[in-house]
């Protein structure tokens with residue numbers, strides 16, 4: 050589903066290479082996890098896939114179902130089924146959470162040539178999904194992420210994902226800042242979406258999330274490359290021993 | 301008031317020979333006095349402190365520059381509102397196009413007709429608030445208005461007025477020069493809403509004097525839009541009694557030149573005045589909000605909230621002042637003026653001023669100009685909103701604080717829809 054080949058990325062503003070040849074292949078129906086030291090390029094990879102400005106792809110490719118992702122505008126990538134749960138969700142004063150969600154859902158439907166969701170349909174769906182994530186109605190009325198706690202912002206990302214029903218979901222440290230119960234809710238939310246036609250790329254520092262969302266493949270990223278891939282046991286090894294041994298092995 | 305000598309030259313000759321509307325009876329006296337004030341002040345020029353950023357020459361010229369009329373193919377604002385509709389075409393009252401000038405709790409007269417009759421309340425107001433508002437900053441165009449306006453509306457609210465009085469201004473002639481002067485008195489405890497909309501003329505000079513007596517409430521919602529080449533100078537002079545409230549909101553779209561002045565005196569304890577504006581400009585648009593609020597009593601509140609969205613070289617000007625007189629304790633004054641510059645060619649010029657002569661005062665002011673928040677834009681786009689739609693959403697969020705100053709939900713929604721329409725039409 051998601052195919053990344055030899056992806057090289059540098060910053061637009063300065064001559065600094067961040068990604069130095071990333072190879073990654075995520076099949077439909079699977080869950081992949083990416084772990085790796087701070088600053089290794091995990092968020093950069095997710096931003097480049099989502100289409101954020103400020104990065105230059107100098108080499109390599111990224112496709113979603115065979116479509117060249119890198120040639121699309123961010124909104125086209127979203128409509129094509131790509132979703133990024135941000136490591137730092139953005140606060141947007143003055144834009145109501147509900148308005149935002151509904152505009153987003155309908156913009157994507159429109160781009161795909163599907164009928165828009167009616168107000169009633171939408172309201173029903175949001176209420177249901179928000180309840181499952183323990184997001185109260187009051188939060189939905191507030192401006193997007195404004196005054197939300199760290200954990201509330203992360204749950205709001207998952208609510209957006211649940212409403213948009215993307216096919217390729219990238220979760221960038223959605224677990225950080227979550228309390229134990231919230232982590233459960235988020236994991237349940239993700240697991241509920243797991244299906245044949247959908248894939249997940251879960252960026253995390255902790256084994257705990259992966260106890261709930263059991264990955265098929267775990268990758269270790271270091272200095273802009275994927276240096277090691279394995280099964281769920283790789284995450285446990287990181288949890289117990291840190292990165293030193295793994296990095297020494299591949300060096 | 302300091303009386304500088306009349307400025308010599310052709311302009312002075314023109315002012316001296318300024319024809320006053322005929323048959324004014326009580327109004328004639330006020331018009332003569334206004335002409336005298338104008339002669340003493342002279343017309344505004346670029347060297348005047350409050351005209352540095354806005355060129356008054358086309359507003360003061362003997363003839364207005366031509367301005368094409370155009371059909372925006374959308375209904376006039378407030379068409380769906382149950383209202384008393386009064387129409388002026390190129391500055392002249394159009395009785396045939398207007399509704400019956402009557403509603404419960406209000407007396408409505410046409411200035412052109414009423415000036416000949418003895419209407420005490422109007423006689424005591426006409427030109428008075430304007431004259432008082434000439435100090436400390438002279439406003440010659442307002443004196444010109446008082447002196448030469450032949451038409452306008454006199455509105456006296458005696459109770460809770462059942463429906464808004466809506467003044468609809470039509471622009472039909474490419475060379476029309478409209479001068480209208482409205483006088484409004486809200487009696488103690490009464491409540492009135494006045495709506496204004498439309499381009500009025502190729503050039504228009506609008507004056508409105510509003511006296512809100514103790515405990516009275518005055519709502520004002522204005523839409524200046526449509527014709528791209530029109531020029532307008534407007535003045536609102538208001539005085540508020542004890543516990544009186546005034547809320548004025550203006551949406552300005554298009555037009556090459558608009559100068560909106562509001563001069564408000566909080567004269568009674570506990571009075572509240574909110575003046576707000578949202579302006580949307582593309583290209584040759586020049587929009588100027590000049591506001592002067594005087595706190596002259598105890599425990600009064602004032603808010604100035606002005607938001608400007610500028611693109612393709614449009615210019616926004618804000619000159620806002622809060623003056624707190626000695627003894628005006630427990631003053632709560634707030635002023636914010638912000639511009640969203642959608643490109644680097646557009647500019648915002650702001651001059652916020654505070655002058656405070658009391659010690660128990662809470663006053664804040666802020667002025668900013670900035671571009672669209674790229675991080676927010678990316679977040680919205682990453683969720684599937686096309687760039688243009690995402691930008692519009694952020695623009696709407698930017699002006700929301702000004703829009704929120706419209707108390708009536710239906711009117712607020714109508715203004716929001718107009719704003720959205722403009723944004724959709726002006727996407728790059």
Ligand SMILES: Nc1ncnc2c1ncn2[C@@H]1O[C@H](COP(=O)(O)OP(=O)(O)OP(=O)(O)O)[C@@H](O)[C@H]1O
Nearest residue numbers: 060067085086087088089090091092093094103136
């Ligand atoms: N816009 C930018 N300007 C300057 N440096 C940047 C920028 N974006 C990324 N970097 C740098 O690129 C490197 C990779 O950053 P990135 O955020 O992708 O790391 P990460 O793996 O997500 O780290 P963490 O685990 O801390 O979230 C870091 O050294 C970071 O400082």
Ligand SMILES: [Mg+2]
Nearest residue numbers: 091092093136
């Ligand atoms: Mg990161």
